Amino acid sequence: MTQYKVLPGPEHFLPPAAASMGIRLPNPGEGHINGVIVPEEQAYEEAARQFLMAKVPTIFPGPLVLWAWNEKAAKKATAIRHLYETLKECVTPQQRAMLIPMPDYRPKYPKINPEVEINPNHPNLTIWHNKIDCCMFVGVHCHQANLSLKIIRGGTSCYTIAMCAQAGHEDAMLSFRDASVEKIMKLAEWVRKLKGTVKVSQVVSKSGASN
C-alpha cells in the first residue's frame, strides 16, 4: 500500500503524478482526501471545511460550464454560482471568496491577467497573485485539470479540490467524481451547515499562496 499523500505543496518543481505514486481514483459514491479513499459524505464535509478555513477560497469554473453549450451546462453554471454566493455569505469579512474563470486552454503568453482569469498552463500565476489558499476546479476537461493541479501542487501551497464530472483526480488534494448539479448544491449546503464552526487558517507560507 502506498505511503504517498497528496498534500498542499510546494512539493517540487515537477511533482510526480499522484497516480504514479499509487494513488487510485474513488469508486462511485466515494471521494478521496489526500489520496485516501473516503465516503462521499466525508469529502463534502472536508471540502466545505477547507473552503471556510481558507483566507481566499476560490472557485475556478472551466469552459465546460462557463459556456452555455447545452441545458446541462447551463444548469451546472447556476449551481456553481449558487455555491459561490453561499460561500461569500458564509465567510468572515477577513476572508475573500473569489470566482475566477478559465475561459479556454490557450497558452496566453505573455498576456495572462491573473486578476481576472486562470490559465491551465500557468495556474500558479493566478494563485500567487490573488494569494489563493484553497481552490476548486469544476467544468475543466480532465487532461487540463490534471496539468493545472500538478503545477499548483508543485509550486504553491494552495489546497486543491476537484469537482470532476468523470472519475475524479488523483492530483487534487480532495476529489469528487460524477459531479452533478445535485452534488454542487449539496456542497453549498455543507458550506452553509459549517458556517461559523471553522476557524480561519493562520498559516503563512513563504513560497505558497499565502505568502
Place this chain on the structure above:
Amino acid sequence: MSKERIKIAPEFYDIMPPEYQDLVNRATYGKEDRGWKDIGSAKELIEEHSLCAGCPESMAFRYILASLPNPEDTVMVGSTGCTSLVFPHVAVHNIHSLFGNQNAIASGLKRALTVRFPGRIKDVVVLAGDGATVDIGLDMTLQAWFRQEKFTTICFDNELYANTGGQESGLMQKGFVAKMAPVGKTFDKVRLPEIARESGCHYVVQCTVSKPSLVEKVIRNAVHVAREIGPTYLQLYTPCILEIGKNSMEGLQEMRDSEKPTERFAFKEFVSEPAKQLLAELAAKDKEKKAAAKEQLAAQQA
C-alpha cells in the same frame, strides 16, 4: 452558423474577461458578408499578434481571418513558424501539426469532420510557411492534392526559413543571399502554383497581400471551391522584413514592388472548369442578393 454556438452562461457573464464578452457580442461569426472591412470596427478574431512590428504576415493573417466565410466551423491546421506564435490569440479552432505534416493532418481531419458532422459545413484550411509547404512537407502537400482532399492550403511565402534565422528554402529566389545561406541560391524558385495546378488543385492563386480586397476574394473563392470540388492552393507573398533587411514601414512597398507584371509575384490564377462554374454560380447568387438588398433599400427610402 451563428453566435448561438458561443454563448456565455448568463451566471458567469460578469466574471468573463472583456475580450470574451466582446467576442460573443461583437465578433463577425455568422455574418454572411464578413470581410476585411470589418477589421477595426467589429471584434476581430485575432486579439493581438506577437509578430514583429510591420510584419506583412500579420496583415495577411488578419485579412484571412476576416475573410473566412465560416470561421466558427473552420479548423486551421498550422505548422511551426511565426504564425504558431499567433494561433493562441486566434478565435478559430486550430491544430499545430508536426512540421511539414500539415496537409496529412488536414486530410484526416477533413474526412473525420465529414463523417462526424454530415449535415454541417466544416471547412479546413492549412496555413503554413514555405519551408513546411514546399521543402520538408512537400510530400504531404502533393499527396493531399493527388488524393483530391477537399481543403485549402495557404502558403505564407517569405522565401526563406525566417523563424530560424534565414536558411535557404525552395521558394527562395535564385541568387538570394540569406543570413544562413551565404553562398546564394543556385537554382530557381520552385514553381509551386504550376505544380499545384498539375497536381489537381482546382483553384490556385499566387499574389501578395498588399491589396486586402484581393486577399478576401481569393480566400473566399479558395474555401468555397475546396468545400464543393477539391483541393485549392494560395501562395501569398509575406516578406520577412527582418530577413531581407527592410524596416517596419517597408513591408507594403516590398510587396507592391514584387507584384508588378514582370516580377516574381505577379498575380497568377488557375481555375479548373468545375471551379469556374461554381464561382460563376456564386457570383450570380451574390449579384442577385445585392440587387434585392438595393431594391429593399430603395423601397424603404420611398
